[in-house]
Amino acid sequence: MKKIIKNTVVGFLVSFLGSLPFGYLNLIGFQVYIEKGFESLIFYLLGVITVESVVIYGTLIFAAKLNSNRKLLQFIEAFAIVFLFLLAYLFYAQSQNEVSQENYLSNYLTYSAFVIGLICNGLNFMQIPFWLSWNLYVVNKKYIDVHKKNQPYYVLGTLIGSFTGIFTIVMLLNYATESTSFLSNYLMSVIIPVFFLGLGFYQLYVYCKKYYFSVSN
Secondary structure: OHHHHHHHHHHHHHHHHHHHOOOOHHHHHHHHHHHHHHHHHHHHHHHHHHHHHHHHHHHHHHHHHOOOOOHHHHHHHHHHHHHHHHHHHHEEEEEHHOOOOOOOOHHOOOHHHHHHHHHHHEEEEEHHHHHHHHHHHHHOOOOOOOOOHHHHHHHHHHHHHHHHHHHHHHHHHHHHHOOOOHHHHOOOOOHHHHHHHHHHHHHHHHHHHHHHHOOOO
């Protein structure tokens, strides 16, 4: 029982804290909430954690092998950077095209919230190196028990953590935009595009430093 509780708690803490920084899943979730309501947000989050369950379990099982595949990780990280720049453009384009009704993200939100969650997290390639690193860390430090019968409890803890973390951020964003006119007016049109643009350049810097400017290379 202690191992089950430990696996669940460690999984929850890693995932909850990992989902708190502003990321595109949080921000897409916020838009789902303001466009489609509370129930759709829940289904969106269920879609997100459905994909995450596969990613977490897969990286937990194959962490050591995947982490040693440098070319695969390099490709994944490069694609994730391109995706961040694409998100910056999409949010900016949405704000610019509101008058002409060419609202790409709003058109995207016409799909089922659960499907949106599946697609968005399916394109979240940065979660693979994130979970590879964390899973290797918690396994090597023996923070979790990796026997097959206890692995599902670690995965369950991570899913509860992600669900709770993203839900918390969405509620805080909603409160902030309702309380502050500046955020209400500029969050989607300026702040979020700039955030993704900055994050993209930062990840590009980290990528270049890791693969092209490191001493080991």
